[in-house]
Amino acid sequence: MRFSGKVALVTGATGGIGQAIVKKLRSGGATVVTTDREGADFCGDLMEAGFCDALPFEVMKTQGRLDILINNAGIITRGKITESSDEDFTRTMAINIEAPFRLCRAAIGIMANSGGGAIINTSSWWGVHPGPDHPIYIMSKAAIASLSQCLGRDHAHHNIRVNAVCPNEVNTPMLRTGFSIRGLDPDTAIEDLNASVTLGRIAEPEDIADVIAFLASEEARYICGALVEVNGGKPLA
Numbered sequence: 710m711r712f713s714g715k716v717a718l719v720t721g722a723t724g725g726i727g728q729a730i731v732k733k734l735r736s737g738g739a740t741v742v743t744t745d746r747e748g749a750d751f752c753g754d755l756m757e758a759g760f761c762d763a764l765p766f767e768v769m770k771t772q773g774r775l776d777i778l779i780n781n782a783g784i785i786t787r788g789k790i791t792e793s794s795d796e797d798f799t800r801t802m803a804i805n806i807e808a809p810f811r812l813c814r815a816a817i818g819i820m821a822n823s824g825g826g827a828i829i830n831t832s833s834w835w836g837v838h839p840g841p842d843h844p845i846y847i848m849s850k851a852a853i854a855s856l857s858q859c860l861g862r863d864h865a866h867h868n869i870r871v872n873a874v875c876p877n878e879v880n881t882p883m884l885r886t887g888f889s890i891r892g893l894d895p896d897t898a899i900e901d902l903n904a905s906v907t908l909g910r911i912a913e914p915e916d917i918a919d920v921i922a923f924l925a926s927e928e929a930r931y932i933c934g935a936l937v938e939v940n941g942g943k944p945l946a
């Protein structure tokens with residue numbers, strides 16, 4: 710029970726990767742407080758600054774401690790810059806980067822006063838190696854990668870390790886909905902994508918959750934400010 714006695718806060722907890730993270734942390738003995746738009750312990754919109762600022766303090770109020778923060782929630786915004794609206798930009802930055810900024814700021818204050826902690830942010834392979842036709846999403850994922858490195862550096866002396874995971878394609882509603890919007894059958898499209906990965910398949914949510922749990926655990930005690938690429942060897946294919 711590697712997370713015995715630990716309290717974790719997970720955003721986007723009812724989504725594809727989020728559910729797998731919650732399950733994995735709980736199986737290791739953690740008390741997990743979940744947040745999402747609906748179906749979670751704390752329901753709300755991460756676009757609301759006050760909601761984000763308050764969440765870590767709500768965890769303190771209900772659980773008495775906060776050891777692990779997982780900034781997993783995110784949205785994908787598609788289309789070239791010429792097809793992008795002001796609202797696309799504002800919304801993506803608010804959810805993918807401003808919310809993690811607010812949550813990290815509050816959580817680091819709490820963790821610094823209680824001996825330390827671990828924060829894992831979800832970036833993307835595209836956050837470190839940009840791809841086509843998603844400039845707003847990719848910029849937001851690059852920003853969260855950078856934030857993770859900066860905070861990993863600035864708060865190591867508080868015994869707070871901040872790291873990011875950078876997945877490639879993961880079989881979740883985010884990916885499947887994208888195929889449906891483009892008129893493709895998600896199962897067939899995923900079969901095609903599988904062929905593009907060295908390990909022969911795209912990731913399942915558990916493949917990402919296992920790495921996040923590792924980074925949250927004492928086993929990753931010497932990993933700090935890292936961008937961990939979890940991609941099945943795709944770039945080698």
Ligand SMILES: NC(=O)c1ccc[n+]([C@@H]2O[C@H](COP(=O)([O-])OP(=O)(O)OC[C@H]3O[C@@H](n4cnc5c(N)ncnc54)[C@H](O)[C@@H]3O)[C@@H](O)[C@H]2O)c1
Pocket residue numbers: 720721722723724725726727744745746747753754755756781782783784785804831832833834875876877878879880881882883884
């Ligand atoms: N699926 C992929 O291929 C892939 C690849 C790389 C990175 N990622 C990243 O992984 C993370 C999880 O994505 P997923 O694939 O599980 O997607 P998902 O759509 O299944 O889950 C995302 C969750 O975030 C929540 N969320 C979104 N906007 C919110 C808001 N305004 N307020 C509160 N909650 C909100 C959603 O309700 C949802 O439960 C995201 O940050 C995503 O960018 C996903």
